Amino acid sequence: MRLDPMRENFRPALAAVLVHEGGYSNHPSDPGGPTMKGVIKRVYDDYRRAKGASVRDVRQITEAELQEIYRKRYWDLIQGDRLPAGIDYAVFDGAVNSGPAQATKWLQRALGIPADGVLGPATLAAMERAEDHDAVVAGIQARRLAMLKALRTWPVFGKGWGRRVEEVRRLALALATGSQDLPMPTATASGKAYASSAKAPPPKAIGDALASGGVVTTGIGVAVDGVTPLADKSATAAGLLVLLMVAGALVGVLGFVYREWAKARAAELLDALDLKAPELGGAGTPAEAVPA
Template sequence: MRETLTTALDLIFGHEGGYVNNPKDPGGATKYGITHRTLAAHRGVQSVTPAEVKTLTKEEAIVIYRRSYWVQSGGDLLPVGIDFMAFDYGVNSGPAQAVKSLQRVVGVTADGIVGGQTVAAVKAYKGDLIGAYAAERLRFMRTLKAWPVFGRGWRERVVSVEAQARQLVKGKVTITDAYTASAKANPKDQSLTETLKKPEAWASIGGLLSGLGGMASGSGPIQWALAIIMVGAFATGAYFLIKRMQDQAA
């Protein structure tokens, strides 16, 4: 296997968090980006429990990545940089989807299999393939039902992967063990819409609005000036309120 795989694995673990089991994540119980279904298939059993997923070791995760993602995503055939992008995409959305997106960008039949035609089209591509591939991955993600909940984290991850791919091309990439923006369900990655669905958010905001209404009930210049001040205070208070609720969800 190509030497890029070692670096790609380090980068993957820098993106993937530990154990998560968010009910809003269709992947279910997941660790290191390995879902319970993938783990069960790797072990040759019908299913595994969340507890078994939680005890998954990094060593076993590496074996799964090598056997079920790197080769299937075209890791040993695609140019450096694109190989990592397809690998990372494959970990989150499945190797076939990662390859199909790449094939759409380069203009060949999207069959999800990296063959000679796909490799030739990738090498012959005129323009910024890294940027185009990242954009196509985001386009696909925006079609997913979970985008309103996890879209922010997904977008950040794609941006990070794009930057790392460019570094790989230059032969200089920064490896970090810190979890950045996994495309898996991170409870903190809640959109404003999701946060405002919570009753406690509206209870607090309702109190602020009530105060604003009472202050602006008069018609004199003093009341209007105070109302304007209250609008600014309300906006600031609402921002920190929502931010705090999102942080508490983590």
Template sequence: MDNFEDAFRALIGNEGGYCFNPADPGGETMWGVTARVARSQGYTGAMKDLPLETAKEIAKQKYWDPLHLDELEPRVAFQIFDANYNGGLVVLWMQKASGAKEDGKFGPDTLNAVKSTDAMKFVMRFAAYRLRYLRNLHTWPHFSRGWTERMAENLLLGAA
């Protein structure tokens, strides 16, 4: 995995296509993009018809670029990207996994701390914080199997 294109392909392997699960607080999604996010980005069509290319543009603008993931080691960038796309306390997990000041605010100090942390150690720590978060969500009973599989797949990618 070398760049956004590779990361997006792997991400879509986790996300799949259209879903409208009543247990999901995100509501209706296509390619993992919620209707709320799609609308906020200007998409007006039916969610079932959201083009993959539109999801890709949203992913780059909203979940990749703001965290400067092009500047990070690709395995690290993917873990952060997948978590940011899926939801959670991503900046805080970045800070905890890298030893940066834990304030939940992304900036140059956080970015530099992540850059200076051994990639494998970062991936393992980040995954641990993410799993703990997921396990404590009230929706865990509904989505635990899928989230566990997603995390296992991500760890395999991180070890490649």
């Protein structure tokens, strides 16, 4: 299987993708639901309705339907015919697993341009300027792995996803260099990986409760006010006052440390998911989270 730069590489790329996608699956933790050879039921239903046909079990998908869905809903959306060999396959495989917009963002980040999820003239121009295609492939796969690890479903599908990312990287690099010795994927590693399955950021309320002015520190402050008048009359009260003051200081420090940690963790999630701040934990699902 030799994919030459800027030529028709769809069918051989799809053959590699299908090794990872396997046959039929309906894992309870898979946000894609019932899936046949990587095509989820919702996508198959939309495709059938657009053709004026009745919906049916995704396991009944024909080879012709499979080819058309992968071509129009994935390959064409990531401009596969206009991407260099290896990079086309890496983006295509990511699009099948996580949606075309998300895979495009990985490419855009690897190229060092703004990641808007739309593979248009600006992205293609940046691709033409890129001289080190190996570095682009490596960048795409690094971004992909970071995003996968940021998903709630990583504990379920992570082992297979990690293997898939590495196998896609190896094959894409071989294709990019024109190697005749192609390390094809070896096993199924499915489970859709959408940004909508992202882990939630650490709760801000904990830091607020601990920090100065929070519920905990306010409570300690009230207790200090109550014990202070007694401190001069009782050694026990004086000792308790010291403990309360130390506790108040520690809680305040812990609140500050937690808030800084939570802020950094939220920033890491935003970066891994290629999202802007308002999109993380907000209402609704980002448009790029689920493939068309």
